[in-house]
Amino acid sequence: MASGSRRLRSATLVRSAALLLRRTPIREADLVLELLSSALGRVSVVARGARKSQRRFGGALEPVHELMVEMEERGEGLGVLVAAEIARPRFGVIEQLGALTAAGRALAWVREVAPPRVPEDAIWSACQELLDALDRGVAGTALEREAATQVALASFGMQLIEALGWGLTLDECVACRRPCPEGQAAFVSARRGGAVCRACGGAGLVIGGATRARLLGLSAGGALAAEDAEPAIALVEETLRVHAGLSG
Incomplete structure (x- = not known):
């Protein structure tokens, strides 16, 4: 998606693709929106009058859809949302509870870290990849669809910690650098940054x-x-807790 900016008196008008991370009501009619934008990263803006009239922003202020927004960026202060529209709807996510739950969990990680x-x-590309995968869904039974959803979430989480520079060393002990034998389970500690052999004390989750x-x-x-999703998500959330104090 194209993005750009131009000077508007004391503010800069920025046009960018964005995802809605959180919306918080303030005063009688306004919302404070936390966005992940392709142009500016994670930013907060006020949407004036958004609670009073759905027509104000055309019903675009919903999560999971890719939005195109225009916002007045004011340095370190709270920006102002000028316009918003849905650029890429993802109704397939909204219509499936499992997909919507996974999307919400992923966007909560992004919001916090x-x-x-x-x-x-x-991070922007990983979010788009995950949400598009959840939107497409997969054919199969309810259990198979849920398994695919969890795999997508786990893969996203691993991409997220890599993008943040918190990736885990899984092929050798982080303490003594002894290679992990191929096909063998290993202790993995997010706090120590990866695999820890028994000789170095072991620690963390067994993978x-x-x-x-x-x-x-x-x-x-x-x-x-499918069997990898649960331990991978546990590793991701432990890593986010260690580095960013992820709640929950």
């Missing part, structure tokens, strides 16, 4: 050998299996 006012192309191999393969375009 993405640096303010710093464009992060890798099975097959899961560890598939996690290592993600950076080369590999995919996770």
Whole structure:
């Protein structure tokens, strides 16, 4: 999506693709919106009159859809939303509870850990990839669809911690640098930054050998299996707690 900016008196008018991370009511008619924008990163803006009239922003202030917004950026202060429209609707996410729940969880991670006012192309791209995958969905039983949703969320989480510079070392012990035997389970500590062998005290979650191999393969375009989702999500959330104090 194209983005750009131009000077508007004491503010800069910025046009950017964006995702809605959170909306908070203030006063009688306004909303404070936290956005992840492709141009500016995570920013907060006030949407004046948004609570009083749905027509004010055309019903565009909803999560998961890709938005195109215009906002007055005012340095360190709260920006002002000038216009918003849905650029890419994702009704497939909204219509499936599991997909909507996963999307909400992912966007909550981003809201808590993405640096303010710093464009992060890798985080933006990972969000788009996840939401598009959830929007497409997969054919199959309810259990198969839920498994695919959790795999997508886990893959996103691993991309997120890599983008933030918090990726985990999974092929060797972070303390002694002894390689982890192929196919063998390993202790993985988010606090210590990756695998920790028994000789170095072990620590953290036990990750099975097959899961560890598939996690290592993600950076080369590999995919996770359904059984990998739960331990991968646990690793992601522990990493976010260690580095950013993720709540929950």
